[in-house]
Amino acid sequence: MIELSERIQVADWKKEKHVPVIECPDQVASDEVFEVKVSLGKEIAHPNTTEHHISWISLYFQPEGEKFTHQVGHFEFTAHGESTAGPNQGPVYTNHAVVASLKVNAPGTLYALAFCNIHGLWQSGKEITLS
Numbered sequence: 001m002i003e004l005s006e007r008i009q010v011a012d013w014k015k016e017k018h019v020p021v022i023e024c025p026d027q028v029a030s031d032e033v034f035e036v037k038v039s040l041g042k043e044i045a046h047p048n049t050t051e052h053h054i055s056w057i058s059l060y061f062q063p064e065g066e067k068f069t070h071q072v073g074h075f076e077f078t079a080h081g082e083s084t085a086g087p088n089q090g091p092v093y094t095n096h097a098v099v100a101s102l103k104v105n106a107p108g109t110l111y112a113l114a115f116c117n118i119h120g121l122w123q124s125g126k127e128i129t130l131s
C-alpha cells in the first residue's frame with residue numbers, strides 16, 4: 001500500500017499553480033500575534049469554477065525538535081459558482097486565500113496543505129525563527 005504522505009505533492013509555487021504560498025515574517029517575537037497569509041496561484045492562477053477549484057487549506061505548525069505537528073486552522077472554500085441554473089451560473093465564488101492570526105513561543109516550520117478537487121493534495125512549508 002502506498003502511504004498517504006506519498007500522495008502529497010510538492011513543487012515550486014512559482015512554476016506550479018497548486019502549491020500553497022505561505023507569506024509571513026521570517027522572524028517573529030515569542031508570544032506576539034502575527035499574521036500568515038496562505039494562498040494559491042500567486043504566479044500562475046488556479047481555476048475557481050464549479051468543476052475545478054481549491055476545496056480547502058489547512059495550516060500547521062511544527063515546533064523545532066518536537067514530535068507532533070499542531071493544526072493552526074482549517075479553512076474551507078465552499079462557493080464555486082454552483083446554482084440551480086447550473087454550474088458556474090451562481091453569484092459567488094470563494095477565493096482560495098486566507099489570513100490566519102497566531103502566536104508561537106518556539107521556532108519551527110509552518111506547513112500548508114491544500115486540496116484541489118481534481119488534482120489532489122499539495123503542500124509547502126516555511127521556517128520561522130524567534131527574535
Ligand SMILES: [Fe+2]
Nearest residue numbers: 052116118119
Ligand atoms: Fe487543480
